[in-house]
Amino acid sequence: MEKNIVHTPPSVELEELFREAHLAKHRAYCPYSKFRVGAAILTSSGKIYSGCNIENASYPLTTCAERTAVVKAVSEGELSFQAIAITSDIEASFCGPCGACRQTIAEFGLDIDIYLINPKNECKMYKIRELLPLAFTPRDLQKTRATHDIIE
Numbered sequence: 001m002e003k004n005i006v007h008t009p010p011s012v013e014l015e016e017l018f019r020e021a022h023l024a025k026h027r028a029y030c031p032y033s034k035f036r037v038g039a040a041i042l043t044s045s046g047k048i049y050s051g052c053n054i055e056n057a058s059y060p061l062t063t064c065a066e067r068t069a070v071v072k073a074v075s076e077g078e079l080s081f082q083a084i085a086i087t088s089d090i091e092a093s094f095c096g097p098c099g100a101c102r103q104t105i106a107e108f109g110l111d112i113d114i115y116l117i118n119p120k121n122e123c124k125m126y127k128i129r130e131l132l133p134l135a136f137t138p139r140d141l142q143k144t145r146a147t148h149d150i151i152e
Contacts, residue, residue: 003017003124014083017042018117021085024050024065030057037088037095039065041073044080049073054084070108081105083113094124096131106135 007013017040025038032055034063040050051068066086073081084105088095094116105112110129117123129135 003126004077005122008121009123013042013046014085014115017083018087018115018121019087019135020048020050021087021117022071022119022121024052025087026052028052028065029054031151032059032098034059035049035088037086038063039084039086039093041066041069041084041092043078045078047073047076047077049076064098064101066097067104070104072151079108079110081108082085083115085115085117087117087119089119091119094118096126099132102128102132103135106132106137110135110137122137 009018020040021038021063023038024040025036026034028038030036037053038050040048042048049069049072050063052076053065054063054068056062066084069084086095086097096116105114105128110127112128113136114126114128114131115123130133
């Protein structure tokens with residue numbers, strides 16, 4: 001699943017999305033890990049919502065940048081997303097979303113474009129379905145379930 005590096009944003013719209021992700025990274029609250037992450041999500045209505053990681057001394061309460069951006073968008077009534085851009089300070093590679101963030105993004109569709117961006121503004125693009133191939137989605141909750149258990 002190795003992707004080619006794209007050296008410039010493919011469109012003006014994505015250039016703005018990438019810029020918002022970079023700006024969000026600079027707002028990260030990460031006094032423990034010192035690992036800054038920024039994300040920006042593009043809604044189907046054309047709005048962009050950004051988010052940064054927010055750490056907590058009680059580590060499990062930390063919120064990732066991607067989920068922060070999704071929560072901000074959903075709290076404003078947005079439920080349809082085209083793309084999300086994610087950036088960190090990693091220079092020689094790209095930082096992908098954690099499993100929880102992949103699942104959160106997949107909740108809103110498996111064809112959302114995920115742009116991983118490095119500090120040089122180079123990117124790689126994936127569909128969320130590529131990053132989470134066996135995603136548990138709302139459709140799974142509609143599937144017929146067994147009415148009995150097999151116990152031996």
